[in-house]
Amino acid sequence: xxxxxxxxxxxxxxxxxxxxxxxxxxxxxxxxxxxxxxxxxxxxxxxxxxxxxxxxxxxxxxxxxxxxxxxxxxxxxxxxxxxxxxxxxxxxxxxxxxxxxxxxxxxxxxxxxxxxxxxxxxxxxxxxxxxxxxxxxxxxxxxxxxxxxxxxxxxxxxxxxxxxxxxxxxxxxxxxxxxxxxxxxxxx
Numbered sequence: 001x002x003x004x005x006x007x008x009x010x011x012x013x014x015x016x017x018x019x020x021x022x023x024x025x026x027x028x029x030x031x032x033x034x035x036x037x038x039x040x041x042x043x044x045x046x047x048x049x050x051x052x053x054x055x056x057x058x059x060x061x062x063x064x065x066x067x068x069x070x071x072x073x074x075x076x077x078x079x080x081x082x083x084x085x086x087x088x089x090x091x092x093x094x095x096x097x098x099x100x101x102x103x104x105x106x107x108x109x110x111x112x113x114x115x116x117x118x119x120x121x122x123x124x125x126x127x128x129x130x131x132x133x134x135x136x137x138x139x140x141x142x143x144x145x146x147x148x149x150x151x152x153x154x155x156x157x158x159x160x161x162x163x164x165x166x167x168x169x170x171x172x173x174x175x176x177x178x179x180x181x182x183x184x185x186x187x188x
Contacts (some may be wrong), residue, residue, distance in 0.1 A: 004055040006177035009034055012059035012111060013041070020055050024126050026060055028112055030094065043092030066095060069109060069117045073099055081124045081184065137172040138182075147175060 007013070011031045015023040022044070023029075025108075032041035038049045076082040083100040083116065090096050096110040101124055109117030131137055140147075140157070142164045146154045157163055163171065 002058065004034070004036065004039075004050050004053065006054070006058065007031055007034055007039065012054075013056040014059045015055055016057050017055045020052070027092075028094075029092075030111070031058075041065045042094055064114050064118050066097075066111050066114050069121075070122050073097060074117050074158055076121050076124065079125070079184075080122065090134045101162065112176060125183050128185050131172060131175050131178050131180060134168050135170040137175070140171070140180055141182050141184070144184070145180050148179040148181065149175075150177050158164055160177060 003075055007143065009031055013029050013031060015025050015027045015029075017023075018025045028076065029041040029043055030043055031039055033047075036050075038047050039052070057064075068084075070087065073082060073085040077085060081102065082111075083098045083104070085097055086157060087095070087097050092152050094110055096108055098106060098108045099117075099121065100106050107117070129136060131140075142157045145157045147157060149155060154155075
């Protein structure tokens with residue numbers, strides 16, 4: 001059983017027992033206040049006596065924190081990978097972050113989804129497209145692209161400097177139908 005000495009302000013507690021009408025199994029609450037007699041949890045405007053700890057376990061910390069998610073989102077906005085992000089709270093008074101990608105898709109992440117939020121934002125740095133027009137050929141970043149030819153061979157463009165000076169119309173004719181994978185926006 002979890003003891004008051006094992007808990008500190010900022011810890012996340014996960015409900016593991018549904019024998020209490022106020023908590024649901026799997027719900028996660030942040031400890032806002034603690035003293036020797038009890039705790040205050042985010043989402044509840046009240047004081048809980050120490051006995052409430054029998055319904056919880058400490059949530060294992062992932063390698064990422066919610067602050068890391070905010071930092072990744074900030075950088076992605078600066079890099080032009082995200083259109084925007086906003087920080088807020090849900091109905092249980094838990095922090096959340098809403099991100100809007102450059103194609104206007106919106107995703108919301110909270111403490112439980114910090115790791116998946118970071119992975120999602122990192123995935124936006126990669127784009128994949130097929131060269132079907134001269135405009136597609138103009139999108140190719142020669143320093144950050146790998147071209148997957150229709151034959152299955154991979155061509156790292158930065159290793160072939162002569163391609164860099166090739167006119168886009170010729171590049172299009174040679175590589176039409178090839179798939180381009182490239183990073184975008186990174187300046188790190």
